[in-house]
Amino acid sequence: MRIALVSDLHVEYSGNREASHALASRLADQRPDALILAGDAGSTPPTILEGLEIFSEVAPVRMYVPGNHDLWVRLAPHRGGGDSWDAYDRGLAELAAAAGYHYLPSGVFIQNGVGFAGETGWFDFTFRPALPDLRELPVCVFEAAEFEGWSWPDFALCEWGMSVTEVTDVMLRRLSTKLARLDRDPAVRSIVAVTHHVPFRHHVNAWSPVCEIPERVWEYCTVFMGSTRLGDLLVQSPKTTLAVHGHSHVPGTWVVEREGGAPIRVARAPVGTEAERARSPEGRGLILEI
Ligand SMILES: [Fe+2]
Ligand SMILES: [Fe+2]
Structure with missing residues (x-):
């Protein structure tokens, strides 16, 4: 099974509509089975x-997991005007369905013996x-x-009704339930875990x-990139052999070894911003085989 991976389109950023259209066309030419x-x-x-x-149009099967920007209900209300949980469980599910995507937070998806489990993730100061x-x-x-003149917008623009650590707790519980279901299913030979946030701390790029942005601000923002508990959860899922995510706009692929189990390949392939693409053009969109 060949899977096209992309994240962080941020279509409203300068140049990103064009870059996203160009990438979609390049990925479609490679005829992946899923996106x-x-x-x-x-x-x-x-x-x-x-x-x-x-x-x-990139692939006959498409899956979507929201990112933090997709949940900024205080920037622009989602349908029904509810909080970020309402957007997560209802508004974005409806948008995904309208665009012909499987919405992974609503449930797992299985095709050709590969199970897909996804939740956004979040951050918890780990x-x-x-x-x-x-x-x-x-x-x-x-x-x-806020730090040395820079700010991180998720606190002001999301509305969860709970602390960010509690948001992470809920996300982890939901992902854990999905992974356990797929791990138990004899029809599933391999699991692809999808998050927006970064599961492993050492995959956050150094400044x-x-x-x-200045080094100290970059380092400060490391805290908002993900949670070590996400990575711990993936390592405990025996059938998870591929973990993909977004959020960091620096592309990369890694292998996480684990004792007594198959290694986990990890990948992110963000569109990012124009300046970020100019700095590191490779890896903006990726085809992975499983
Ligand atoms: Fe992003
Ligand atoms: Fe993000």
């Missing part, structure tokens, strides 16, 4: 739908900055979401001088 869109299609319902539709003076900062400094 995974691992979040951040847009940041308002119309741009999310537009992002989904740009990739709707990823810590590499810089020693930032690493031990109390959680409230990160909850403030480099070409980044447009």
Whole structure:
């Protein structure tokens, strides 16, 4: 089975509509069996739908997991005007259905012996900055979401009705239930786990001088990239051999070895921003075999 992976379309960013159309056409030429869109299609319902539709001809089967930007209900209300959970469980499910995508948070999908399980993920302060003076900062400094003139928008723009750690708890519980169901199913030979957030801390790219934000701010923002508990969950799922995600706009592929089990291949293939594509053009969209 050949799977096209893409994430972080952010179609409303400058140049990203064109880049997404060009990538969709390149991926379609390779005739994959399935497409995974691992979040951040847009940041308002119309741009999310537009992002989904740009990739709707790439493969006969398409799957979608929302990103944090897709859940910014305070930037633009989703249908019904509910909170981020309402958008997650209802509004985005409806958008995905309208665009012809399987919406993985609603349920697992199985094809040709491959099971797909997906939830967005979130962050819970288990990823810590590499810089020693930032690493031990109390959680409230990160909850403030402002640091040396830069801010992280999820606290202001999402509305969960609970703490971010509790959001992560719920996401993990839901993903765990899906993985357990697929692990138990004799018809499933392999599982592809899909998240938006990064499951393994060492897959968050280190700052480099070409980044447009200062090193200390980059390191501060590491906290918002994912959760070590996501990675722990994947490692405990024996049939999970491929884990794909988005959120970081730096593409990459890795292998996570585990004792007594098959290794897990990990991949992300974001469209990212124009500046990010100029810095690292390779890996923007990927075909994976399983
Ligand atoms: Fe993104
Ligand atoms: Fe994101």
